[in-house]
Amino acid sequence: METLLSVIIIFGLLVFIHEWGHLYFAKRAGILCREFAIGFGPKIYAFKRNETVYTIRLLPLGGFVRMAGEDPEMIDIKPGYEIGLVFNTSGKVKQIIINNKSKHPDALVVQVEKIDLEKQLIIEAYNEDGERIQYQVDEKAELVQDEQATQIAPWNRQFGSKSVGQRALAIFAGPLMNFILAIVILTAFALFQGMPVDEARIGDVSPDSPALEAGLQKNDDVLAIDGTPLDTWESMTEVIQKHPNEEIMFEIDRNGQELAIPVTPAERPGQLGDPEGFVGIAQPTEFSLVGSVVFGFTQTYTFASMIFEVLGMIVTGDFSLDYVSGPVGIYNYTGEAAAMGIFVLMQWAAALSVNLGIINLLPLPAMDGGRLIFIGLEALRGKPIDPQKEGIIHFIGFALLMLLMIVVTWNDINNFFM
CATH class of the missing domain: 2.30.42.10 (PDZ domain)
Structure with a gap:
């Protein structure tokens, strides 16, 4: 139970701070963030604050921030569709009812002739009298389908509308927060335990x-x-x-x-x-505020150097799966660290945070580093890569990473019973 609790706290903290980095800088850039999730799979708990739904999901294998424009919008309204419109006090459309219009008696039912929810924010439609009318859409209007509301994403709120620098910062901020977290943990360790001499x-x-x-x-x-x-x-x-x-x-x-x-x-x-x-x-240790901060930076650098040393073995051919651990191995090591006391557990958490930051910055598809590569290529070319092609590459990369995770986990299980 102690090991499980330690794993939940540590991984929850590492993933939360990583995804919070993405969320904070994306919101600063004006990007609509639809969801902030810890974990993958089915939702266990969810609540909405402002424009973002915060969720905890079943599989504790990471997390994500779903930004508008990164994926195609799920609801596509075409000419000829019959929809319901609900207006705000300014006369703009605040809700677009896709189906179950009978449950919204206050909605004006119209037949769509033209719709633009990205740039012009207009709906041209025929009303019940056959008149063609243009309606202005509020930039925070909602699409309601099966009684589930989804906020529209005008172009200026989408990820792709932002500058290269803003997008790069929103992606890089996740790993950056992991390095900062490691520095904070190690500084706190030195303040309470003493700075190693x-x-x-x-x-x-x-x-x-x-x-x-x-x-x-x-x-x-x-x-x-x-x-x-x-x-x-x-x-x-x-x-x-x-x-x-x-x-x-x-x-x-x-x-x-x-x-x-x-x-x-x-x-x-x-x-x-x-x-x-x-x-x-x-x-031996000594207590010093300035020294503790210096220790936080230098020890983070030391952890990073050790991780790069292992990664370098991939290039030299000396790499072995025994040098890496998946969820099972990390669970076991976390239990061992917890048994040694809170200060050992703090160092272990800091090392994991540095590891998470570095791994995410590797130039691999589906990783933050891979996404930064595409943003860098866009800066060099002067135009973005085809989103469909980029999406396919990220999907293949994600599938390969899941395969690697399975192999590493199987290796962990074999080592555990050897």
């Missing part, structure tokens, strides 16, 4: 750890290991990681007294699957 000094010592059994204590200054002088935490951990299940000699300074203490590091899987040694000590 890159010194060869022992912070906390874990219970039942090789370090505790050997007699290492908090604030011991590590002078050398096996005769190798050390002055940074990174250089110390590198030596420890190279000697799993091998005795090494710590030369320490404890309150001015130099001691030699043998320690045998235990073994655990490293970042790339190879075994590495660990002794169960934490990095």
